[in-house]
Amino acid sequence: xxxxxALLSIFVLSVxxxxxxxxxxxxxxxxxxxxxxxxxxxxxxxxxxxxxxxxDTNLELGLGIAAVVLATINMVGGFVVTDRMLEMFxxxxxxxxxxxxxxxxxK
Amino acid sequence: xNQNLYDVIGLAVxxxxxxxxxxxSSPKSARRGNLxxxxxxxxATDLVFFAPGMTHHHKWWILGAIAVGVLVGVPAARQIQxxxxxxxxALFNGVGGGAAALVAxxxxxxxxxxxxxxxxxxxxxxxxxxxxxFSGSIVTFLKLQEIMTTRPVIFPGGRFVIAGTLxxxxxxxxxVVHSLGNTSITVMAILxxxxxxxxxxxxxxxDVPIVISLLNAFTGLTxxxxxxxxxxxxxxxxxxxxxxxxxxxxxxxxxxxxxxxFGTLFxxxxxxxxxxxxxxxxxxxxxxxxxxxxxxxxxAQRVVIVxxxxxxxxxxxxxxxxxxxLLTSRGVDxxxxxxxxxxxxxxHMNVLLAEASVPYEQLVEMDEINPTFPQTDVVLVVGxxxxxxxxxxxxPGCPIYGMPILDVASAGNVIFLKRSMRPGFAGIENExxxxxxxxxxxxxAKDSLTKVVSALKAL
Numbered sequence: 001x002x003x004x005x006a007l008l009s010i011f012v013l014s015v016x017x018x019x020x021x022x023x024x025x026x027x028x029x030x031x032x033x034x035x036x037x038x039x040x041x042x043x044x045x046x047x048x049x050x051x052x053x054x055x056d057t058n059l060e061l062g063l064g065i066a067a068v069v070l071a072t073i074n075m076v077g078g079f080v081v082t083d084r085m086l087e088m089f090x091x092x093x094x095x096x097x098x099x100x101x102x103x104x105x106x107k
Numbered sequence: 108x109n110q111n112l113y114d115v116i117g118l119a120v121x122x123x124x125x126x127x128x129x130x131x132s133s134p135k136s137a138r139r140g141n142l143x144x145x146x147x148x149x150x151a152t153d154l155v156f157f158a159p160g161m162t163h164h165h166k167w168w169i170l171g172a173i174a175v176g177v178l179v180g181v182p183a184a185r186q187i188q189x190x191x192x193x194x195x196x197a198l199f200n201g202v203g204g205g206a207a208a209l210v211a212x213x214x215x216x217x218x219x220x221x222x223x224x225x226x227x228x229x230x231x232x233x234x235x236x237x238x239x240x241f242s243g244s245i246v247t248f249l250k251l252q253e254i255m256t257t258r259p260v261i262f263p264g265g266r267f268v269i270a271g272t273l274x275x276x277x278x279x280x281x282x283v284v285h286s287l288g289n290t291s292i293t294v295m296a297i298l299x300x301x302x303x304x305x306x307x308x309x310x311x312x313x314d315v316p317i318v319i320s321l322l323n324a325f326t327g328l329t330x331x332x333x334x335x336x337x338x339x340x341x342x343x344x345x346x347x348x349x350x351x352x353x354x355x356x357x358x359x360x361x362x363x364x365x366x367x368x369f370g371t372l373f374x375x376x377x378x379x380x381x382x383x384x385x386x387x388x389x390x391x392x393x394x395x396x397x398x399x400x401x402x403x404x405x406x407a408q409r410v411v412i413v414x415x416x417x418x419x420x421x422x423x424x425x426x427x428x429x430x431x432x433l434l435t436s437r438g439v440d441x442x443x444x445x446x447x448x449x450x451x452x453x454x455h456m457n458v459l460l461a462e463a464s465v466p467y468e469q470l471v472e473m474d475e476i477n478p479t480f481p482q483t484d485v486v487l488v489v490g491x492x493x494x495x496x497x498x499x500x501x502x503p504g505c506p507i508y509g510m511p512i513l514d515v516a517s518a519g520n521v522i523f524l525k526r527s528m529r530p531g532f533a534g535i536e537n538e539x540x541x542x543x544x545x546x547x548x549x550x551x552a553k554d555s556l557t558k559v560v561s562a563l564k565a566l
Contacts, residue, residue, distance in 0.1 A: 003338075004225065007335055007338075007340070007343060010340060010343050010344060010347075011331065011335075011343055011347050014331075014343065014344050014347035014348055014351065015347055015350075015351045016351075017125055017348060017351070018128070018347060018348040018349070018350065018351025018352040018353075018354075018355070019351050019352070019354075019355055021125065021128045021129045021132060021348075021352060022128060022131075022132050022352040022355050022356055022359075023355060024132065025131075025132040025133075025356075025359065026134070026454075027359075027363050027447040027448075027453045027454055027472075028134065028453075028454040028457045029131065029132065029133070029134060029137060029454060030356060030359065030360055030363070030452065030453035030454045031192075031193070031196075031452045031453060031454040031455050031458065032131060032137055032141070032454070032458075033128075033131045033132065033137075033352075033356060034196065034319070034320050034323055034353070034356055034452075035192075035196045035199075036127060036128070036131045036140065036141050036144060037128065037131075037323060037327070037348075037349045037352055037353055037356070038196055038199055038200050038203065038323050038326075038349075039141075039144060039145070039148070039199070040124050040127065040128070040144055040148070040327075040345055040348065040349050041200075041203050041207075041323070041326050041327045041330045041345065041346060041349045042148065042199075042203055043124075043148055043151060043330065043341065043342060043345040043346075044203060044206050044207045044210060044329075044330045044333060044342065044346075045148075045152055045173075045206070046151050046152065046155045046339065046341065046342060047207070047210045047330070047333045047334070047337050047339060047342055048206055048209070048210050049152070049155050049156070049169055050155060050158070050161075050337055050339070051210050051213040051214060051337075052165055052168065052169050052172070052213075053161050053162055053163065053164065053165060053166075053169065054162065054217070055164075055165060055213065056217075057216075059216070060213050060216055060217070061165060061168065063209050063212055063213045063216075064165075064209070064210075064213050065165075065168055065169070065172045066172075066209055067205075067206045067207075067209035067210050067213070068169055068172035068173060068176065068206075069172045069173075069175050069176045069179075070176070070202040070203070070205050070206035070209070071176070071202075071203065071206035072172070072173050072175070072176020072177055072180060073176045073179050073180035073183075073199065073202050074180070074199050074200070074202050074203035074206060075148050075152075075180075075203075076176060076177050076180040076181055076184075077179075077180030077181065077183055077184040077195075077199050078180075078184075078196075078199045078203075079141060079144065079145040079148065080180070080181055080184035080185060081184035081187065081192060081195060081196065081199070082131075082141045083138065083141055083142070083145075084184065084185070084189075085189075085192065085458050086137045086138040086141055087138065088458055088461035088462050
């Protein structure tokens with residue numbers, strides 16, 4: 001398999017995994033999930049470090065360094081804020097069941 | 108480091124990201140999922156310094172830049188109030204898009220005449236979409252922060268300007284692909300930034316979260332495209348995961364709000380500013396005192412509290428809980444009716460109330476609570492408006508038409524705690540305010556609630 005084709009295969013398979021993992025998510029978790037996914041694309045930091053490392057001119061270095069700063073903010077800030085949101089969800093699934101039970105009785 | 112080892116660790120990091128997204132889809136595992144993702148990102152960032160072919164010429168610059176990013180990002184994420192969290196996510200998404208665009212620009216500057224067409228195309232794609240994501244996110248930030256108007260910004264001939272800009276972007280892209288040069292890429296980046304602004308301006312305030320989610324997916328795709336250019340498998344996997352899951356999430360959000368994605372994005376192209384109904388007519392509302400409200404609540408059998416963004420802004424979560432506890436102790440059945448998009452984003456209100464440690468069993472989702480409104484004596488709407496606005500059902504053509512609402516009009520009495528008669532985030536008049544069974548209590552939500560609580564204690 002050529003390199004290009006291998007990368008294309010990875011791309012297509014990743015699309016299916018991406019669709020699959022979030023297909024059944026409750027509205028309660030939409031915001032943290034969006035925020036978590038947002039943090040994951042901060043992995044562009046790896047790309048930013050790579051191009052900054054290879055920079056030959058000051059222009060390339062300047063742009064690369066700016067990219068490193070922005071990507072770090074995206075990644076680190078994203079994970080921290082998602083964690084802060086999720087901190088408030090602890091212990092909930094157990095209580096959630098009780099809601100459904102009492103809700104049923106009320107009807 | 109040996110290339111094979113590097114690739115194997117990269118694969119493990121990709122697996123971390125898949126587990127992170129999977130974990131985030133269920134409340135039980137969400138926090139662990141996020142930590143797994145953070146761990147993967149941390150490993151990947153360390154690993155790249157040992158990647159084969161690294162020159163380490165600019166190591167200190169890079170480490171310094173990472174330190175700056177951490178010093179900006181962590182305090183921002185820690186200190187932001189939970190009410191302002193959606194705009195912070197928008198901002199983080201924007202800087203991510205900007206980073207991807209910059210990476211692609213640097214790569215473009217390095218492309219020689221030997222570069223293959225797919226690589227050039229992927230680079231150009233990243234620059235365009237990254238720039239759109241960057242400037243679009245900044246506009247959503249300004250809208251959510253209410254630095255600029257939350258209403259759709261529509262100007263005459265707007266759609267031609269937007270279409271023209273898009274054609275301009277594609278035209279310069281053609282130029283960029285055919286003649287590698289600094290001028291062409293600069294012009295293209297500027298046009299793409301402009302397009303991002305124009306693309307988000309016509310979107311109304313209530314639809315902004317959907318746009319953030321969409322731009323999030325866009326940024327994911329740009330990361331995947333950069334991965335292709337840089338031949339970095341990890342970036343392809345991570346970026347594509349975010350792109351695909353972000354697309355699904357955007358559709359889920361649009362469905363939760365009863366909007367079609369297409370309508371959200373392009374509705375404003377055709378929308379005319381709504382003619383103000385019944386202008387000049389002086390309409391009367393019934394406003395009450397905290398004592399009136401306390402009496403209504405005290406003699407009710409069942410009370411449903413509908414919290415909205417106004418509650419969060421006034422930091423009234425604790426006071427509302429105090430009120431609910433007091434009512435419960437007097438034998439009143441109290442529940443909270445949570446609209447899926449109460450607050451600024453789907454699930455935002457659950458986060459805010461959880462922060463005030465409101466018992467989770469009292470939070471009832473819209474589909475479960477709607478059938479119970481006819482048996483409810485009093486609905487207390489605290490700083491919410493759009494999510495209970497019957498216009499969503501009765502007025503075709505209004506910006507929230509079709510959005511499922513909390514059916515509070517079928518309850519015995521409705522009490523609105525509002526700061527003023529100002530319409531909600533979506534900017535639409537609420538007919539319910541003029542309904543004879545509605546009582547309004549004007550003032551800051553926390554202030555009003557405190558007065559109601561003391562009036563209730565005196566009864």
